[in-house]
Amino acid sequence: MNSKNKYLISIVGPTAIGKTSLSIKLAQHYNTEILSADSRQFYKEMQIGTAAPTVDELAQAKHHFIHHKSIEDIYNVGAFEKEAIATLDTLFKTHDVVIMVGGSGLYVDAVTKGLDYFPEVDKSIREGLNSELVETGLETLQLQLKKLDIEAYNTIAIDNPQRVIRALEICIGSGKPYSSFLNKDKNKRIFKTITIGLTAEREIIYNRINKRVDIMLAQGQLEEAKLLIDKQHLNALNTVGYKELFNYFKEEWTFDFAIEEMKKNSRRFAKRQLTWFKRNKDTFWFDYLEDVSNIIKAIEKSKL
Structure with a gap:
């Protein structure tokens, strides 16, 4: 071909x-x-x-x-x-x-x-974020992501809890912005x-x-x-x-x-x-x- x-x-x-x-x-x-x-x-x-x-x-x-x-x-x-x-x-x-x-x-x-390649992060982080979603709602997680990674906040499907939690767990677990892992190898x-x-x-x-x-x-x-x-x-x-x-x-x-x-x-x-x-x-x-x-x-x- x-x-x-x-x-x-x-x-x-x-x-x-x-x-x-x-x-x-x-x-x-x-x-x-x-x-x-x-x-x-x-x-x-x-x-x-x-x-x-x-x-x-x-x-x-x-x-x-x-x-x-x-x-x-x-x-x-x-x-x-x-x-x-x-x-x-x-x-x-x-x-x-x-x-x-x-x-x-x-x-x-x-x-x-x-x-994109994302690092492995401790699954307890996601569990904690899921609990936070239930207890305090999506808006709290959205504001957290806005502080940690404004670029991700502006580009991902911010009304989708799964996407927000995914971005947050990478930010928290790696200590780096979720968006920094985009467009690498x-x-x-x-x-x-x-x-x-x-x-x-x-x-x-x-x-x-x-x-x-x-x-x-x-x-x-x-x-x-x-x-x-x-x-x-x-x-x-x-x-x-x-x-x-x-x-x-x-x-x-x-x-x-x-x-x-x-x-x-x-x-x-x-x-x-x-x-x-x-x-x-x-x-x-x-x-x-x-x-x-x-x-x-x-x-x-x-x-x-």
Whole structure:
């Protein structure tokens, strides 16, 4: 395999910006297949609330890593990296270009750059942080991380307790910032990555997010979440679009308040996504309304 001629086109950007639509257009143009790097869309029980590709969209191009796991499965970024690279090795035997799409920055980076190495730390640190989470709440841990590692605080999924605890245990256990271990020795890739970013003015992004939440509710997200309430303790369900509805089912929040929180948390998520993706200075950024032919021209030019 001549790795010089193998290209992974990675499409990134905030939620609800139109990445799925662009990925299908590019897959059809290059007669190739799509890898999803959206960690929420891996789970077959979470279809509506993750805005996964529709049946019609899935039929327009072959997709990998969509609804291939159960929320009961233990699955993490390390397992995804291994499976994704194995899939790419196979696809590059018959394709010169493969498309990857997704808004989960850590999962995108795992494929394009390889995972970071972190030192082993005493497991009692994590146990202590988990206890602290239960006793004093996530905000206390977030403030702790802000003091120890402002860079990690600004870039990781700060509303995800698992991510916050992971960053904190490295800070505490190693005595060094979690972010200092990022981007060190990485695995070499047999392909070149061309990253295409979609964006828009903040107001447009936020309006698209608000509209998407309304659409998902109309499609039956409330019913989907209701079926999963008994599993709400699972990590996969500790995510925007489900945790707010669980609070409504428990009568802790009104329905209207839960929906507003869904929209607010989705907007916050989009802001973090942009912060993460803007770190890659090699990304070719386009307005979300850009004609696909101009994006293809930029891809072809960068391959020269």
